Amino acid sequence: DTGVSQDPRHKITKRGQNVTFRCDPISEHNRLYWYRQTLGQGPEFLTYFQNEAQLEKSRLLSDRFSAERPKGSFSTLEIQRTEQGDSAMYLCASSPPSPRSRDGYTFGSGTRLTVV
């Protein structure tokens, strides 16, 4: 396990369709995060899991977004009824439990979503 894996790398979808992204974190990392990044901006927090529990969700996230992390391993992020404004890079990151959290986040390569 050499890093955080995200699938797919790219997704083009029609407006109104549902999409699901997958993230496989580093195996010993119990913390998992989803961020969204648009061109020229820094990553924006979406949601956070510690093991299988979703402990925080951004207020910016509409009801069309849902994330899961069954069994505390991989995570999925689903966007229902996609809109053009959802087009962005969706980044997954993981980090080890404290105090090793000083190691920082390890980000995956991201899933670039384009809604047409």
Add this chain to the structure above:
Amino acid sequence: GQQVMQIPQYQHVQEGEDFTTYCNSSTTLSNIQWYKQRPGGHPVFLIQLVKSGEVKKQKRLTFQFGEAKKNSSLHITATQTTDVGTYFCAGPPVRDNFNKFYFGSGTKLNVKP
């Protein structure tokens, strides 16, 4: 709400020149982390600063955390073309938990050979 601002937004330098990016938070941070994102890549962790006034060095990179823990800087001495990328600061507000990092808007560095 929480805001983390970085200046400048862009910086173009000649190879060998120095570079500095500044990070300012609207609230006190528990700690601050710095990330580098190469063009087309994802953010890569560089360093974390925790203590007020802390200074850390990594070869040509010097990181500082302000006394009030609301600002930070990254200084690169004698830039090289390999330094090209966008540099982000990120940190959790003291009032918040340690797990949600707010990222700055980034400083995009271009180095001309």
